[in-house]
Amino acid sequence: QLQLHESGPGLVKPSETLSLTCTVSGGSISSSSYYWGWIRQPPGKGLEWIGHIYYSGRTYYKPSLKSRVTISVDTSKNQFSLKLRSVTAADTAVYYCARVSKYYYDTSGYLDYWGQGTLVTVSS
Amino acid sequence: EIVLTQSPGTLSLSPGERATLSCRASQSVSSSYLAWYQQKPGQAPRLLIYGASSRATGSPDRFSGSGSGTDFTLTITRLEPEDFAVYYCQQYGNSPDTFGQGTKLEI
Numbered sequence A: 001q002l003q004l005h006e007s008g009p010g011l012v013k014p015s016e017t018l019s020l021t022c023t024v025s026g027g028s029i030s031s032s033s034y035y036w037g038w039i040r041q042p043p044g045k046g047l048e049w050i051g052h053i054y055y056s057g058r059t060y061y062k063p064s065l066k067s068r069v070t071i072s073v074d075t076s077k078n079q080f081s082l083k084l085r086s087v088t089a090a091d092t093a094v095y096y097c098a099r100v101s102k103y104y105y106d107t108s109g110y111l112d113y114w115g116q117g118t119l120v121t122v123s124s
Numbered sequence B: 001e002i003v004l005t006q007s008p009g010t011l012s013l014s015p016g017e018r019a020t021l022s023c024r025a026s027q028s029v030s031s032s033y034l035a036w037y038q039q040k041p042g043q044a045p046r047l048l049i050y051g052a053s054s055r056a057t058g059s060p061d062r063f064s065g066s067g068s069g070t071d072f073t074l075t076i077t078r079l080e081p082e083d084f085a086v087y088y089c090q091q092y093g094n095s096p097d098t099f100g101q102g103t104k105l106e107i
Helices: none
Strands: A003-007 A018-025 A034-041 A048-053 A059-061 A069-074 A079-084 A093-101 A110-114 A118-122 B004-007 B010-012 B019-025 B034-039 B046-050 B063-068 B071-076 B086-091 B103-106
Touching (some): A003 A093, A003 A110, A018 A034, A018 A118, A048 A069, A048 A079, A059 A069, A079 A093, A110 B034, B004 B086, B019 B103, B034 B063
Parallel strands (some): B010 B103
Antiparallel strands (some): A034 A093, A048 A059, A093 A110, A093 A118, B019 B071, B063 B071, B086 B103
């Protein structure tokens, strides 16, 4: 059974960088059938797609976040990571990692496995 | 960016009843690449439907999806107590991926 688990600091100061890692178990991150993505949810609000990555390193980002976001992959550790720079209180959210199932050469897909989520609070 | 508008915002029904949730897109969703997710308090979302009408593995057959273009529907026949949750639609056919704001299904 595939499992994803987010890890990283729960508190980040304003203007600093939020860093999270997602560890994938029960399956290989190097599969050609999937991307690996990040989604966030501010407290009491809806879901926001941040971006996703292919095992080769090809990335897709939400345009409004693109200047601050980097998603990377480490196939040797079966992990992928999120960095969000220059954070503000508006970046406070539960951050989820997820597997993105795609068809052939599609640039995105549906989210069929999710981590349990981790709350990151931006505050001094 | 495609804006997804879900209606109603809140739907109040009873167990055993039928629920119909709507998701309307601001422009046509390519290849009917639309998914539905269920989220319960304190939990991650769970995939129910993908490709507008394909049921995800483990999704009960009382859940069904339909629609194309700009209008999509999630139908839950014979509501069970565990179905009361928030439901989100997501389009992944046009970059960037976007989610609807959610429909809360309450007793």
